[in-house]
Amino acid sequence: MSLLEVEDIDAYYDESHILRSLSLEVEQGEVCALLGRNGAGKTTTLRSVAGARPPDVRAGTVRFRGDTVSEMPAEDVAMSGIGLVPEERRVFPNLTVEENLHLSQVARNRSNTVGRSVRASGDVRPLSEIYEAFPRLDERQNQMAGTLSGGEQQMLAIARALRQNPDLLMLDEPYEGLAPQIIEDVEDAVERINEAGTTVLLVEQNAAAAMSIADRCYIIDQGRIVFDGDSETLRDDDETRQRYLGV
Numbered sequence: 001m002s003l004l005e006v007e008d009i010d011a012y013y014d015e016s017h018i019l020r021s022l023s024l025e026v027e028q029g030e031v032c033a034l035l036g037r038n039g040a041g042k043t044t045t046l047r048s049v050a051g052a053r054p055p056d057v058r059a060g061t062v063r064f065r066g067d068t069v070s071e072m073p074a075e076d077v078a079m080s081g082i083g084l085v086p087e088e089r090r091v092f093p094n095l096t097v098e099e100n101l102h103l104s105q106v107a108r109n110r111s112n113t114v115g116r117s118v119r120a121s122g123d124v125r126p127l128s129e130i131y132e133a134f135p136r137l138d139e140r141q142n143q144m145a146g147t148l149s150g151g152e153q154q155m156l157a158i159a160r161a162l163r164q165n166p167d168l169l170m171l172d173e174p175y176e177g178l179a180p181q182i183i184e185d186v187e188d189a190v191e192r193i194n195e196a197g198t199t200v201l202l203v204e205q206n207a208a209a210a211m212s213i214a215d216r217c218y219i220i221d222q223g224r225i226v227f228d229g230d231s232e233t234l235r236d237d238d239e240t241r242q243r244y245l246g247v
């Protein structure tokens with residue numbers, strides 16, 4: 001059984017049919033990438049898994065550790081161990097790095113009253129572990145989040161999600177707008193997180209960067225999965241890359 005199983009989901013924004021019988025699986029412990037052009041349906045896929053609405057998921061099933069989560073509200077999906085870092089990195093600019101990290105704890109405590117039955121264990125991850133994974137944030141604990149660089153804000157957004165101790169961390173275009181050197185720093189952080197035991201589903205338009213850390217890749221095109229294979233296979237498959245990713 002895979003950690004995450006998405007089976008034949010159909011998702012809509014009003015009457016626009018976006019995801020068409022989309023299926024994918026993420027195995028425990030891996031870094032899996034979902035690649036595709038602008039507008040292919042990547043964000044819609046992550047929102048469908050996370051229980052975020054819209055879109056409206058009208059058919060199919062999402063299972064996490066074998067349990068169906070597709071009918072659950074987003075808060076309960078998060079409590080069951082799925083973390084999502086959305087495209088727009090939401091940090092509180094006028095709070096320090098450390099205050100931002102404490103806020104995620106508040107959010108978790110509040111949702112505990114709703115989600116207690118969903119996730120039996122799952123304490124917040126200690127700040128010391130977070131700082132170990134993100135030495136940059138450690139150095140900037142008392143700095144206002146708004147004054148961090150784009151890459152550091154991305155790391156803070158990821159760190160906030162990690163505080164909830166997710167088993168699966170879904171990242172929506174974490175490299176967007178970052179300089180190549182900074183992308184490497186974020187990649188290193190994602191690799192450290194994965195090595196420490198968190199499974200990662202990475203959505204990217206930057207196929208080269210995603211393939212460099214992903215074990216396996218899916219390509220989505222017009223709401224359908226059109227490729228499923230390991231990163232090396234995709235790296236060697238010029239035709240598929242050209243056709244669906246333009247690289």
Ligand code: ATP
Pocket residue numbers: 013016018036037038039040041042043044045054205
């Ligand atoms: P991007 O890199 O642009 O985020 P993506 O692969 O993540 O691309 P989605 O954001 O999932 O693509 O969008 C898939 C399709 O759904 C696009 O045609 C987009 O215009 C449409 N769409 C996305 N969000 C909404 C919304 N809230 N309402 C209506 N249509 C939407």
